[in-house]
Amino acid sequence: MGTLRRLLQAIFAYPRQLALAYGAMLTVTALNLLVPWIVRDVIDRGLLAGETRVLLMSALFILGIAVVRSAAGYAMMFYGQWLSFRVAYDLRRRLYEHLQRLSFDFFDRAQTGDLMSRLTGDVEQTQRFTGTGLLQLINVAILLIGIVVVLVRANATLALVALAPLPVLVGITVRLGARLRGMSHAVQERLGRISSVMQESLTGIRVVKAFAREPYELQKFREQNEQFYRQRVALVNTWANNFSFMSFLIALSIGLVLLFGGRQVLAGTMTVGTLFAFISYLSQLNAPVRQLGFLVARAADATASAERIFEVLDTAPTIEDAPDARELSTMRGEVVFEHVSFAYHDGVPVLHDVSFRVPPGRVVGVVGPTGSGKSTVVSLIPRFYDVSAGRVLVDGYDVRQLKLASLRRHIGMVLQDSFLFSTTVRENIAFGRPDASEEEIIAAAKAAAAHDFIMELPHGYETVLGERGVTLSGGQRQRIAIARALLQDPRILILDDSLSAVDTETEHAIRQALNRLMEGRTTFIIAQRLLAVQHADFILVFDEGRLVEQGTHAELLAKQGLYAHMYDLQLRAQEEYAALSRGDTPKHDPRDSFGRN
Numbered sequence: 253m254g255t256l257r258r259l260l261q262a263i264f265a266y267p268r269q270l271a272l273a274y275g276a277m278l279t280v281t282a283l284n285l286l287v288p289w290i291v292r293d294v295i296d297r298g299l300l301a302g303e304t305r306v307l308l309m310s311a312l313f314i315l316g317i318a319v320v321r322s323a324a325g326y327a328m329m330f331y332g333q334w335l336s337f338r339v340a341y342d343l344r345r346r347l348y349e350h351l352q353r354l355s356f357d358f359f360d361r362a363q364t365g366d367l368m369s370r371l372t373g374d375v376e377q378t379q380r381f382t383g384t385g386l387l388q389l390i391n392v393a394i395l396l397i398g399i400v401v402v403l404v405r406a407n408a409t410l411a412l413v414a415l416a417p418l419p420v421l422v423g424i425t426v427r428l429g430a431r432l433r434g435m436s437h438a439v440q441e442r443l444g445r446i447s448s449v450m451q452e453s454l455t456g457i458r459v460v461k462a463f464a465r466e467p468y469e470l471q472k473f474r475e476q477n478e479q480f481y482r483q484r485v486a487l488v489n490t491w492a493n494n495f496s497f498m499s500f501l502i503a504l505s506i507g508l509v510l511l512f513g514g515r516q517v518l519a520g521t522m523t524v525g526t527l528f529a530f531i532s533y534l535s536q537l538n539a540p541v542r543q544l545g546f547l548v549a550r551a552a553d554a555t556a557s558a559e560r561i562f563e564v565l566d567t568a569p570t571i572e573d574a575p576d577a578r579e580l581s582t583m584r585g586e587v588v589f590e591h592v593s594f595a596y597h598d599g600v601p602v603l604h605d606v607s608f609r610v611p612p613g614r615v616v617g618v619v620g621p622t623g624s625g626k627s628t629v630v631s632l633i634p635r636f637y638d639v640s641a642g643r644v645l646v647d648g649y650d651v652r653q654l655k656l657a658s659l660r661r662h663i664g665m666v667l668q669d670s671f672l673f674s675t676t677v678r679e680n681i682a683f684g685r686p687d688a689s690e691e692e693i694i695a696a697a698k699a700a701a702a703h704d705f706i707m708e709l710p711h712g713y714e715t716v717l718g719e720r721g722v723t724l725s726g727g728q729r730q731r732i733a734i735a736r737a738l739l740q741d742p743r744i745l746i747l748d749d750s751l752s753a754v755d756t757e758t759e760h761a762i763r764q765a766l767n768r769l770m771e772g773r774t775t776f777i778i779a780q781r782l783l784a785v786q787h788a789d790f791i792l793v794f795d796e797g798r799l800v801e802q803g804t805h806a807e808l809l810a811k812q813g814l815y816a817h818m819y820d821l822q823l824r825a826q827e828e829y830a831a832l833s834r835g836d837t838p839k840h841d842p843r844d845s846f847g848r849n
């Protein structure tokens with residue numbers, strides 16, 4: 253009921269259009285109720301009593317009714333549809349705006365395909381009902397009530413007979429609604445799953461093809477599609493069954509009226525006109541009542557879909573500005589971790605009691621075996637997630653006390669997998685600062701060693717990149733992402749394994765440029781290759797979520813700990829490679845290169 257109420261609230265946001273649509277509908281219904289009454293007069297007073305004036309007046313009256321009814325019919329259709337589209341527009345907008353506000357942890361769990369399906373399919377389902385569907389449903393209800401009133405007033409006993417099947421009709425409708433709603437919810441959930449399967453296999457199409465797993469992906473899709481089809485058929489079967497039964501109830505009603513009313517006419521206790529009016533009214537119910545099953549199914553679809561929409565809308569962002577959050581207009585770039593522990597939504601601890609301090613403008617290397625928590629550590633600085641315990645401080649402020657937008661404005665990030673938008677190179681670079689000048693964009697591209705290859709693209713900076721920037725190589729994409737981060741002129745620069753996708757020569761060129769650019773910025777460099785961080789001011793070494801060592805390259809080597817060991821392995825691998833390419837036999841047992849101790 254809550255869902256339906258909220259859906260109605262969305263419609264009540266437009267009282268003028270609502271009044272016009274429902275006013276028009278009431279007019280149409282009232283006029284429809286008048287017609288059999290006029291025909292009754294035509295029969296009883298015109299035809300049977302031979303008054304031609306009644307015939308003429310009635311004809312004119314019915315014509316007048318037809319004119320007004322078509323005008324009202326237009327208003328009802330137009331504003332009904334208008335409400336449908338407007339409410340859908342609002343829901344889509346609210347949903348999308350809310351998705352933009354939701355935090356990383358929501359997207360870690362959500363499936364893109366399912367979200368897409370909520371944004372499109374579910375909004376569509378509610379759209380079909382909120383305007384015209386609901387209007388028709390209420391129309392049927394009013395018509396039913398109107399007919400009951402008119403019939404009871406005309407002939408109470410016959411009305412009782414004629415309307416005897418009515419409670420059954422209402423009972424069936426209510427039960428049908430409840431049943432269909434559950435089924436509709438399952439159908440929409442299934443549609444969400446189909447979208448997820450499709451989205452994932454299309455996004456990962458290169459992997460699918462590389463492993464020749466098309467049959468498996470097809471099978472996965474086929475199963476979901478098949479289930480969806482079956483659920484839909486079951487749903488239609490449920491309401492179509494009721495649909496026939498409702499028609500049967502109306503026919504039964506007409507039969508009863510003919511049987512009992514006919515006798516009353518023969519006995520002279522009722523006029524032919526009244527009998528005709530009775531049958532007319534009941535026939536008028538035929539089409540709407542047959543529609544009832546369909547409309548109730550629509551209502552069920554709509555509420556089930558609205559539930560899925562409200563479910564997202566009711567998810568509160570976990571990361572939001574505190575009410576008294578501070579705006580950080582300038583940043584020095586000091587980063588402090590105080591006893592930070594952290595777990596993702598699954599609750600598995602990923603960081604344990606991590607403490608370090610980076611003074612402004614320093615270059616920090618972050619190293620450690622894969623999965624040791626390096627990316628997680630840096631993701632806490634722009635507050636992608638909140639710590640489970642401890643504090644992350646930027647310029648002395650707990651990041652939870654700062655306005656998110658102002659905090660993130662001063663932080664430039666280049667992630668492992670750089671996402672580029674399917675727009676021009678220029679817009680991709682200027683993503684964080686759409687107002688940047690031509691010179692600034694080119695300067696950033698030059699600093700990221702991207703300018704030269706951009707100039708070789710068919711339209712230079714105006715070249716439109718394909719989806720996910722497929723027309724570029726991994727290294728080229730990475731360099732555009734670096735330019736994008738640099739253009740933001742951040743106080744804190746985070747490079748998460750950003751140089752792994754470029755060759756050594758390009759890496760050298762970028763590093764030279766970065767050396768200049770890193771001046772005055774606090775820079776975190778996450779790297780697999782230790783060579784990439786050996787000139788850092790200091791290096792943080794992580795292992796299994798703990799900060800196990802920190803110091804300069806020389807200090808860490810002297811410590812003979814994890815860092816020295818990792819360095820030794822990498823250097824040794826290089827030496828061996830060089831030796832092998834010279835044709836020497838390896839100095840060390842190559843098995844040493846695997847495993848840490």
Ligand SMILES: Nc1ncnc2c1ncn2[C@@H]1O[C@H](COP(=O)(O)OP(=O)(O)OP(=O)(O)O)[C@@H](O)[C@H]1O
Nearest residue numbers: 360596597598602621622623624625626627628629
């Ligand atoms: N979004 C997430 N949700 C749940 N767990 C996650 C998430 N991201 C990472 N993890 C887990 O947290 C741990 C640390 O991952 P993290 O990516 O920080 O390591 P890393 O040192 O950066 O690894 P790599 O060098 O391979 O990038 C891993 O066990 C990983 O499975």
